[in-house]
Amino acid sequence: MAELTREQIRDLMGAVLEAQGKTLPADDGADLREIGFRSLDFSELALRVEDEIGDELNFDAPGLRQIAKVGDVLDFIEQLQSA
């Protein structure tokens, strides 16, 4: 399975927001609620990643964690890929 780089994941996250007329800030510390990135958007991002890597992500492995900022999303998806 081909892993995406953090930058590629960021691009996909930007595409999710762009489809709704929103922009992804450059700052990894940006608050998800403030930029309007919701659970549906996170789910969509996961599907976009799955389509790119041609495999399902394993959500069981990393366990639950607080995801509040843009960087948390990128960290989480990066970790899922290597799980």
Add this chain to the structure above:
Amino acid sequence: MTTRRRSTALIGDDNTVVAGGRTATWRTLHKLPQLPSPAAVLVDNGADALAAVRHHAVHGTELLVATTSRVDLSMREELADSGFAIVIAKGDEHSVEPAKLKRVEESGRAWLLTSGSTGRPTRIGHTLESLTTVTTQQQPRTWLLPYSPGTYAWWQVVTMSLTQAYQGLVVIEPSELEIWPSIAAEHGVTAASGTPTFWRQTIYRDTEALAEVPLEQITLGGEPVDQTILDRLREIFPKARVSWIYASSEVGASIVVHDGQAGFPKAWLDREPGPEDERPVISVDGDELVITSPHHGAGLDGAVRTGDRVEFAGDRVLITGRLDTDEINVGGSKVSAGLVRNVLMAHPGVAWARVFARKAPLVGRMVAAEVVASPALGPITDQDLVQWCSNRLPDYGVPRRIKFLAEIPQKETLKSDV
């Protein structure tokens, strides 16, 4: 023992039948040799299927007719175990594999295989009489016959031509589906029945060629019908009557609507038929369509749960899809795939769409779609469609993954598994 059918059943015997480039009448169609009974006649073309039907009509045999491709080896064995001789018909030649079970024929019984939209095709018993639902005198017409031999929709057109005067047939083989408008125009087809997928594909491929067919009657059935396809056909054929028919192998032709509006009037629900009335009783239980029909298959007396999901829109009842596949649960919020599909199909740049659930983290399932863009409009993107849907659907109903296909997929039944 075989019994001869009433001659009145063959009123259409002199109707023209065009099949495989040859013009004949029911009477002058090539004859199949004396068939065993019961027989499952498997065919590779429409002419052989029609010849089998005429043989059945004349001799009153027990018959199942289907295309070879729809009956796999295990179903052949199942049929043989149920007393059917398997007949492979090819023009004047045929081969017969004897039945494994010897039993007395059910004289006059015609068997159908369901389309198998929801799984393996099942066998439903009818007779020519129960399949002949158009009994009022029809004005002279030449009918297109694009359906797969042996399906309920195919029998509907076939029995009309066999039992009514001046109802010609032009058979379209699967290999001719892409060019049917030119064949239809050549033979003066004035009436055509097809699934919404069939009509969408035709409009998508070549609207100009379609417009050359002198259609007076357009019929749609077999799948949920949305307003967009009705409007499109009305634009191309402003003078034609556009009819939507709800029919199935199980309950027969039960709902017929001619007003050009999607769905049927709510006022038709739970109407009790008069003593001489052959009208079915249409009901809704929960969100499932339930029909008590005089045209149902053998052994299906009483109310039949159709498995089709309905929704109310103003004074109309819309059929949105199959109950077992229509509902998508997105993080606890439920949305109808049929409803989302209707929204997508209403976009002027969409020729066809399929909506389905896709497994997703956090929310369990998400709405996804496959789309064929209309060549009539400029290129559209998934962003265009997400925006379109966001203005018309709740958040959880917006398809988040949209894949564009090059052409409209279609099965042998002319349906597209939407």
